[in-house]
Amino acid sequence: MAVLVFLDHESGIIRQASRSAVTAARALGEVHALVTGDASVAEAAARIDGVAKVLRAAGAAAAHELAEPLAAVIADLAPAYSHIVAASGASGKNVLPRAAALLDVQPIPDVVSIVDADTFVRPIYAGSALATVRSSDAKKVLTVRASSFDPAPAEGGAAPIEQVTVPDGPALSEFVSIALSQSERPELESARVIVSGGRGMQNEENFKLLNPLADRLGAAIGASRAAVDAGFVPNDYQVGQTGKIVAPELYIAVGISGAIQHLAGMKDSKIIVAINKDPEAPIFQVADYGLVGDLFDILPQVEAALDKAG
Amino acid sequence: MKVLVPVKRVIDFNIKPRVKADGTGVETAGVKMSMNPFDEIAVEEAVRLKEKGIATEVVAVSVGVQQAQDTLRTAMAMGADRAILVLTDVAVEPLGVAKILKALVAKESPDLVLLGKQAIDDDMNATGQMLAGLLGWAQGTFASRIEIADGRATVTREIDGGLETLTLTLPAIVTADLRLNEPRYASLPNIMKARKKPLETIAPADLGVDVTPRLTIVSVAEPPARQQGIKVESAADLVARLRNEAKVI
Numbered sequence: 001m002a003v004l005v006f007l008d009h010e011s012g013i014i015r016q017a018s019r020s021a022v023t024a025a026r027a028l029g030e031v032h033a034l035v036t037g038d039a040s041v042a043e044a045a046a047r048i049d050g051v052a053k054v055l056r057a058a059g060a061a062a063a064h065e066l067a068e069p070l071a072a073v074i075a076d077l078a079p080a081y082s083h084i085v086a087a088s089g090a091s092g093k094n095v096l097p098r099a100a101a102l103l104d105v106q107p108i109p110d111v112v113s114i115v116d117a118d119t120f121v122r123p124i125y126a127g128s129a130l131a132t133v134r135s136s137d138a139k140k141v142l143t144v145r146a147s148s149f150d151p152a153p154a155e156g157g158a159a160p161i162e163q164v165t166v167p168d169g170p171a172l173s174e175f176v177s178i179a180l181s182q183s184e185r186p187e188l189e190s191a192r193v194i195v196s197g198g199r200g201m202q203n204e205e206n207f208k209l210l211n212p213l214a215d216r217l218g219a220a221i222g223a224s225r226a227a228v229d230a231g232f233v234p235n236d237y238q239v240g241q242t243g244k245i246v247a248p249e250l251y252i253a254v255g256i257s258g259a260i261q262h263l264a265g266m267k268d269s270k271i272i273v274a275i276n277k278d279p280e281a282p283i284f285q286v287a288d289y290g291l292v293g294d295l296f297d298i299l300p301q302v303e304a305a306l307d308k309a310g
Numbered sequence: 311m312k313v314l315v316p317v318k319r320v321i322d323f324n325i326k327p328r329v330k331a332d333g334t335g336v337e338t339a340g341v342k343m344s345m346n347p348f349d350e351i352a353v354e355e356a357v358r359l360k361e362k363g364i365a366t367e368v369v370a371v372s373v374g375v376q377q378a379q380d381t382l383r384t385a386m387a388m389g390a391d392r393a394i395l396v397l398t399d400v401a402v403e404p405l406g407v408a409k410i411l412k413a414l415v416a417k418e419s420p421d422l423v424l425l426g427k428q429a430i431d432d433d434m435n436a437t438g439q440m441l442a443g444l445l446g447w448a449q450g451t452f453a454s455r456i457e458i459a460d461g462r463a464t465v466t467r468e469i470d471g472g473l474e475t476l477t478l479t480l481p482a483i484v485t486a487d488l489r490l491n492e493p494r495y496a497s498l499p500n501i502m503k504a505r506k507k508p509l510e511t512i513a514p515a516d517l518g519v520d521v522t523p524r525l526t527i528v529s530v531a532e533p534p535a536r537q538q539g540i541k542v543e544s545a546a547d548l549v550a551r552l553r554n555e556a557k558v559i
């Protein structure tokens with residue numbers, strides 16, 4: 001049987017994390033992609049390498065990836081599929097558990113490794129443990145961590161596109177508005193380098209001191225929960241157990257202590273750098289390179305060293 | 311308007327969980343347990359709705375072992391009016407919890423069920439959405455703001471790219487994210503008062519719900535540990551090592 005992958009998009013662009021979900025799904029069978037939105041989204045989905053067919057749920061009811069109609073569409077399509085997969089982003093986590101309930105299936109969130117068609121590895125307790133679970137459900141509903149699967153190439157496929165209808169139902173929820181953070185920087189989940197700031201940045205003004213470093217490295221900017229709660233940066237910057245899970249080549253933590261909830265979101269990064277004035281800060285236990293000192297002195301020094309190295 | 315708030319007893323967020331030597335799970339014996347932090351936020355929001363005169367009654371419910379009573383007493387000390395313990399010694403998966411909650415919704419007829427977005431033990435982030443699916447109700451997940459007026463809830467949600475606002479027809483399901491509010495500490499007098507508030511205990515079978523798990527735990531293991539790194543002396547040293555040793559810039 002084929003595998004149904006729900007690809008979420010933001011402003012018409014399919015998220016890179018969803019292309020990682022395609023890679024994960026290919027290990028389980030032929031991939032059919034479900035998308036909403038304009039024809040251009042379906043066309044982009046059709047070009048993704050490894051997608052054999054695109055199903056487009058068009059029309060007002062499917063706009064904005066609202067959970068109620070989308071879960072109904074997925075439940076409608078489910079009989080033809082062995083697995084239903086999405087990336088573990090806000091959209092997949094909103095929609096898939098609801099669809100799973102309609103199918104009387106216990107979903108398996110945050111899969112980091114696929115053992116076989118029924119058996120999956122997922123982190124629990126903020127990544128303090130890895131559980132291998134086997135599902136006895138006839139169908140599996142999974143969300144997968146983008147940081148554990150390489151994204152399928154955006155180009156290379158030429159899949160046919162079919163329309164699917166959204167089952168009739170009462171309009172339970174209605175879209176009002178969306179406020180996306182504006183940034184020229186790469187997305188956190190797909191960035192090769194991330195510079196992250198914590199409470200040590202002190203305030204919104206000082207947090208901007210990370211920009212010159214991020215500019216030099218082509219980095220995305222992340223934050224600890226403390227920095228988000230204090231209003232230095234918007235919510236979508238948060239890295240951690242309850243924020244974004246990232247695994248870049250290089251993660252630079254500046255003024256972040258390294259609470260387990262933060263580590264849960266970044267400890268699979270290839271190289272971790274910590275800049276902190278407290279030599280005992282737990283972040284140093286996971287850092288490949290630690291620099292002890294005042295970040296306000298160190299940041300300009302790192303920039304100067306980068307400029308000198310060219 | 312009645313609000314139902316499911317609360318879960320979990321290992322305290324300050325404790326680093328240890329994997330059991332036999333690889334069957336995580337050690338919970340003798341470990342400090344507390345209310346799931348997201349559920350504290352959900353209770354706080356429900357109590358604020360009552361203080362604003364929007365909610366008339368707040369009912370806390372937990373599915374779990376006898377000691378989950380303590381979690382329910384905490385919810386009542388924060389301001390919930392009464393509590394229901396669905397007593398079970400087996401670990402119930404979100405699908406089972408959602409089925410139990412659906413049966414309780416049929417009994418209690420709440421207009422709003424306010425859950426945490428995820429429990430910090432199993433990190434499933436699923437129960438609220440599943441309950442919404444089973445009931446055919448609207449859902450507003452990962453809420454950082456809730457307003458109730460004219461039979462509708464306006465919910466601002468934390469999404470990957472920023473914030474999204476939806477309106478939901480009541481009755482509805484809302485799951486709380488971290489920035490919805492800052493939960494209060496229960497005062498001593500309120501803790502005393504909570505001891506006298508009604509706490510009813512029932513069994514899943516009384517609700518006619520089958521909670522047989524669908525997932526079997528094959529094994530639970532420690533994640534691979536990171537190699538302890540080094541401290542570098544200067545910014546120049548750091549940049550040189552990132553370039554020549556780690557080759558990431």
Ligand SMILES: Cc1cc2nc3c(=O)[nH]c(=O)nc-3n(C[C@H](O)[C@H](O)[C@H](O)COP(=O)(O)OP(=O)(O)OC[C@H]3O[C@@H](n4cnc5c(N)ncnc54)[C@H](O)[C@@H]3O)c2cc1C
Nearest residue numbers: 198199200224225226240241242243255256257262277295
């Ligand atoms: C349910 C729950 C979920 C959570 N989810 C998350 C999550 O997803 N992500 C997350 O990050 N956290 C999360 N947390 C919060 C987490 O427990 C920590 O409180 C948080 O990560 C701390 O942020 P911080 O390191 O920026 O702040 P702090 O712990 O206050 O650390 C600040 C650090 O900055 C250093 N510092 C200060 N000034 C300077 C200076 N001038 N120069 C150099 N260093 C300096 C200090 O030495 C200190 O180590 C969660 C908590 C709970 C309960």
Ligand SMILES: Cc1cc2nc3c(=O)[nH]c(=O)nc-3n(C[C@H](O)[C@H](O)[C@H](O)COP(=O)(O)OP(=O)(O)OC[C@H]3O[C@@H](n4cnc5c(N)ncnc54)[C@H](O)[C@@H]3O)c2cc1C
Nearest residue numbers: 316317335373401425426428429432433434435436437523
């Ligand atoms: C090591 C380990 C071994 C396990 N073994 C088993 C097993 O053998 N069999 C088995 O069936 N399960 C097992 N589990 C599952 C486990 O007990 C979880 O309770 C279950 O999967 C629920 O997931 P969650 O709490 O992450 O739900 P989430 O969906 O993250 O919870 C979201 C919200 O739902 C509400 N909620 C969730 N649970 C409850 C509850 N019990 N009472 C009241 N409200 C609640 C809360 O408002 C919570 O904030 C195991 C888990 C672990 C970590």
